Amino acid sequence: MNSQGELPRRQDFRVGWIAALQKEYLAARQVLDVHYEDYEVSRHASDVNHYTFGRIGKHYVVIANLPTGVIGTHSASAVANGLTNTFPLIRFALMVGIAGGAPTEKNDVRLGDVIIGTRMVPYSFIRQHHDRRENIGDIIVSSRDLLSTTNAVQAKITEGTVELDNIITSRFNKTEAIIEGFKRPDAGSDRLYQPDYIHAKSCDCLDAHSNYPDTQVQREERKLYEKIKVHYGPIGSADIVLRDANERDRLSEKFNLLGFEMESAGICLDKLPILPVRGICDYADSHKSKQWQGYAAAVAAVYARCLLQSVSSGELFEANNPVNAEDLTKEIELLVTTVTKMTSSRLEEQLQRHESKLEEHDKIYHNASQTMKEVREMIKMMWIVFENSAQVNSKTNDLDRQTRDNTVAIQSAHLKIEEGQKQLQKILDKMQDHIQRQQEISSPEQRPKWEVLQAEAEKENTSLEEVTKKTEAALGSAVIAFDQLSTVTGNQKFKHANSNINWIKLEEFREFPTSHSQATTTP
Missing domain, CATH: 1.20.58 (Methane Monooxygenase Hydroxylase; Chain G, domain 1)
Known part of the structure; x- marks a missing residue:
C-alpha cells in the first residue's frame, strides 16, 4: 500500500466495496495499491457510513463497512443507500467477504475456495402452506459486466499468471498479527462431516486430528494447482446464520446453491449493481468455527483485487454506464x-x-x-x-x-x-x-x-x-x-x-x- 500522492476528486470514485465484518474490512485494506488517509468528502445528510478510500490499479475504490456487530440484508441495504447517496457516480459494488459453503457431488466446494455469485437467492422469504413452504423472494442477477470480466480472471488463474495464494503471502505481511490472522490453516482442519453428525462438546471437530473418519464425507485429495478453486453460481442470502447441514443440502439442491451469506440480496434490493465475492470459511453446519475466517476473507479480497485489475475503466464506466x-x-x-x-x-x-x-x-x-x-x-x-x-x-x-x-x-x-x-x-x-x-x-x-x-x-x-x-x-x-x-x-x-x-x-x-x-x- 503506497503513499497517497495527489488526492482524487470525490466523483473519481466509481467502485464500491462493502465489507460486513472487521476481518473482511481489514482484508480489503491490505489489497489497496494506494490508501488515502484522512480523506474527507461532503456527505449526504442520511449517510452515516464509515469509509476508507483507496485505489486498485486505475480504479478509485470506496470501502464501506457495516457497524460492528450488525449484519444481514437490511443493514447492508442501509450501507448501500448511504454509499450511493454520497457517491452517486458509483457504478457497481463488490460484496467481498466470507460465506458458508454448500459442497455437493457436482460442486466440490472446500474451505479456502472462492465462490462468485452469479445470482442471489433470498431463501428466507417464504410463504408457509399447510403441506409445504413456498419461496417467494425475487432471485437477483449479478452485474453482467463484472461476470464477463471473471472470465479473464479465471483464464489468468488457469494459466498460472495469477496465483491467489502467492498474492496473499505478498500482501498480508505488514505485521505479525496480519500474517497470523490471515494465514491458511492446516489442511487437516478442513473436514466435511456427515449431515447427521451434530456438533457436541466432545465433537471430533475440536481435535487437531480427526479420531472418527467415519463421521466425515470422504473426498479425494486435491492436486497442488487445485489448492484454491473458484466456483461460479447462485448464492443463498438471508438475515439468518445457517448452521444446519440438512437444511443446507435441501436448499442447495433446490436452488443449486454454492454457499450461503447474509448481505448481498439486501444490496441488490436497492438496485445497485453488485457482484458477491466470497471465501469459504465453513460448511454452514453445526460445526461452525472461526478458524478459516481470516484466510477466507483474504482470498476473497485478493480475487476482488484481481477482478478490478482486469476491468477496463473507460469501457465499463462510460460506455455501459453513462x-x-x-x-x-x-x-x-x-x-x-x-x-x-x-x-x-x-x-x-x-x-x-x-x-x-x-x-x-x-x-x-x-x-x-x-x-x-x-x-x-x-x-x-x-x-x-x-x-x-x-x-x-x-x-x-x-x-x-x-x-x-x-x-x-x-x-x-x-x-x-x-x-x-x-x-x-x-x-x-x-x-x-x-x-x-x-x-x-x-x-x-x-x-x-x-x-x-x-x-x-x-x-x-x-x-x-x-x-x-x-x-x-x-x-x-x-x-x-x-x-x-x-x-x-x-x-x-x-x-x-x-x-x-x-x-x-x-x-x-x-x-x-x-x-x-x-x-x-x-x-
Whole structure:
C-alpha cells in the first residue's frame, strides 16, 4: 500500500466495496495499491457510513463497512443507500467477504475456495402452506459486466499468471498479527462431516486430528494447482446464520446453491449493481468455527483485487454506464454543501484575521481552486446528460408504439436537468462572488492567482448558459414534434403526450425558431 500522492476528486470514485465484518474490512485494506488517509468528502445528510478510500490499479475504490456487530440484508441495504447517496457516480459494488459453503457431488466446494455469485437467492422469504413452504423472494442477477470480466480472471488463474495464494503471502505481511490472522490453516482442519453428525462438546471437530473418519464425507485429495478453486453460481442470502447441514443440502439442491451469506440480496434490493465475492470459511453446519475466517476473507479480497485489475475503466464506466440526470442531481446537491461551507462569512472573517499569514491564504485559495474543478466537472456532466436526453428526443419518429414511455423519459430527464442547472448556476454565482472578494482583500502578490480563477469561473458560466439554452431548445423541439405528429396522423396519443410535456411549463420554449425543431413524420 503506497503513499497517497495527489488526492482524487470525490466523483473519481466509481467502485464500491462493502465489507460486513472487521476481518473482511481489514482484508480489503491490505489489497489497496494506494490508501488515502484522512480523506474527507461532503456527505449526504442520511449517510452515516464509515469509509476508507483507496485505489486498485486505475480504479478509485470506496470501502464501506457495516457497524460492528450488525449484519444481514437490511443493514447492508442501509450501507448501500448511504454509499450511493454520497457517491452517486458509483457504478457497481463488490460484496467481498466470507460465506458458508454448500459442497455437493457436482460442486466440490472446500474451505479456502472462492465462490462468485452469479445470482442471489433470498431463501428466507417464504410463504408457509399447510403441506409445504413456498419461496417467494425475487432471485437477483449479478452485474453482467463484472461476470464477463471473471472470465479473464479465471483464464489468468488457469494459466498460472495469477496465483491467489502467492498474492496473499505478498500482501498480508505488514505485521505479525496480519500474517497470523490471515494465514491458511492446516489442511487437516478442513473436514466435511456427515449431515447427521451434530456438533457436541466432545465433537471430533475440536481435535487437531480427526479420531472418527467415519463421521466425515470422504473426498479425494486435491492436486497442488487445485489448492484454491473458484466456483461460479447462485448464492443463498438471508438475515439468518445457517448452521444446519440438512437444511443446507435441501436448499442447495433446490436452488443449486454454492454457499450461503447474509448481505448481498439486501444490496441488490436497492438496485445497485453488485457482484458477491466470497471465501469459504465453513460448511454452514453445526460445526461452525472461526478458524478459516481470516484466510477466507483474504482470498476473497485478493480475487476482488484481481477482478478490478482486469476491468477496463473507460469501457465499463462510460460506455455501459453513462452519467444520468439523477446521478448529476445528487452530485450537485453535495457540491452545494461544499460551496456553502467554503463561502461562509465565518471563513471570510478568518481570512481577514490571518491575511498576513501566507499559509492561510494558500489554503483558502487551494480550496477555492479545487471547488472550481468540481464545478467544471459538473458542467461537463451537464453536457453529457444533455446529450443523453437528446437521444430520447430523437426517438419521436417511433412514437406510435412508444409514446407514453418516451414522454415520461423526456419529462423526467429534463426536469432533473433543469433543476440541476438552476442549482449549479447558484453555486457558480456564489463562487464568483467569493473569488471577487478574495481579489479585493488579497495582497498585490496574491491577487494574480485569484484573477486567473475568476477568468475560469467566467468561462464556465458561459458554458453553463450555453447548455441551459440547448436543453430548453431541445425540450421545445419535443413539443413542436408532438404537435406536428398529432396534426399529421390524427392520433390523440400525441396530443396527450404534448399536454404532458407542457405540464413542465414550456410555453416560453415555443419562441425558439422551428428550424431547430423539425421532425420527420410517419403517417
